[in-house]
Amino acid sequence: MDKLRPSMDEDLIKALKMIAPGTLLRESIENIVRSRHGALLVFAEEEQIAPLLSGGIKIDIDLKPMILYEVAKMDGAIILDPTGARIMHANVQLMPDSRIESQETGTRHRTAERVAKQLGVLAISISAARDVVSVYAGGIRYVMDPLRVVLSKADQALLTLERFKNRLNQVAATLTALEFREAVILSDVTSVIQRSEMVLALSYLIERYVIELGTEGRLVQMQMEELLANVREDMTAVLNDYLIDPTPKRVETAVVELAALPTDELISMERIAGILGYPPAPNMLETHVRPRGCRMLRKIPRLSGQAVRNVMEHFGDLxxxxxxxxDELAAVEMVGPSRARDIKEGLDRLRDLDLLERYG
Structure with missing residues (x-):
């Protein structure tokens, strides 16, 4: 089954950043698209590309959009250095290994794909007739969407993220109320973890859009960061509260395992419970569980992570x-009288707020 979180190869991420709006390369590509000349751009070291080169003109000058636009009017490929900062060759013929498999039909796109696969480099093919820009990063092919399309997708994803976050807030508030009443069952915990993972998974998709948007994606990134505030930290706190064995290594492993869950397994509360360390059993999700207090203690201002751990270890549960x-709180290492009062008053306020929300 597909994973909920979209994965992106590091080479492709690097390529999208290189050609994002606001860069000289993006300006160059847009000039070429508008002219409908088409182009084949390859980003490689001189010695790396040399065996595949034939003919052409050696230039070796700094990249300037208008220069790249002019040399693209010639039929051959254009070779740039791996960073895209310099134009090395123009109007060259490339002769990659014809035995390398390619699904492309056009000569320019097929050459770009084979060169990228053969050398493990970035190649960009710009179609003359269809305004299609195809990015080849090693064995990955990625077709660039127009800026307006990416912005529209990002806006839709942000609206969905907001809905997901609102639902996460609801189940988290329910968990808080149940923790104060000592009425938490395992399904309450897995619901919060499931919703947290759904929010984080969608954020990875939006991060890809932000990379593609470049300077045009700043507002999208700000909105995403506001919606993601404390989501990762709160989920880690939930894991510290409810994992069977909440060692730092086990918490880290659980985060990785949850992130790797395919879509069909993330909707399974039993699967999430298994990652928490609970063995399969009839009605396992009805199991009563007790929080250790990490999530609540994190809400207390000026309380360090080590102090939180010391309090949890000393008292055992919330x-x-x-x-x-x-005075017993004050005796805990790294707490002291002042922080002890902060903890007591802070938890009392949280409990009073819960009572107010429930009974008005």
Whole structure:
């Protein structure tokens, strides 16, 4: 099954950043698209591309959009250095290994794909007739969408992300209420983790759009970052509260395993419970569980991570922390009288807020 999180090869990410709006390369590509001349751009070291070159003109000058536009009027390929900062050759014929498989039908696109696969470099083919810009990064082919299309997709994804985040806030608020009432069952926990992963998965898709948008994607990125505030941290706190064995290594492993879940497994609460360390059993999701207090303690201002861990280890669970007198909290290492009062007052406020929301 497909994974919920879209994966992107590092070479492709690097390529999209190189040709994002606001860069000289993007300006050059747009000039060529508008002219309908077409072009084949290959980004490689001189010695790397030399065995495939035939003819052409050696230039070796800094990239300037108008120069690239002019040399693209010639029929041959254009060779740039790997960073795209310099134009090395123009009007060259490329002779990649014809045995390399290619699904492309056009000569320019087929050559670009074979060169990219043979040398493991970036190649860009710009169609003369169809305004199609194809990016080949090693064995990956990626067709660039027009800027307006990417912006539209990003806006739609942001609206969906907002809906996902609202639902996450709802299930997280429910978990908070149940924690104070000592009424948490395993399905309450897995619901929060599931919704957190759905929010994070969608954010990875939006990050790809931000890369493609370049300077045009700043507003999209700001909106995404606002919606993602504390999502990762809160999910890690939930794992610290409910993992069977919440060592730092186990928490890190659980984060990786959750991120790798295919779509059909992420919707399975039992699968998420298994990652938390709960063995399969009849009605396992009805199992009553007790929070250790990490998520609540994180809401207390000026309380360090180590102090949170010390309090959790000393009292064992959230109820023990809630019932602890101030002087016993103050005796915990790295807490002291001032922080102990902050913890007591902070947790009391959170409990009062929960009561107010439930009973008005």
């Amino acid at each position: 109820q023990g922390i809630l019932e602890a007198p101030v």
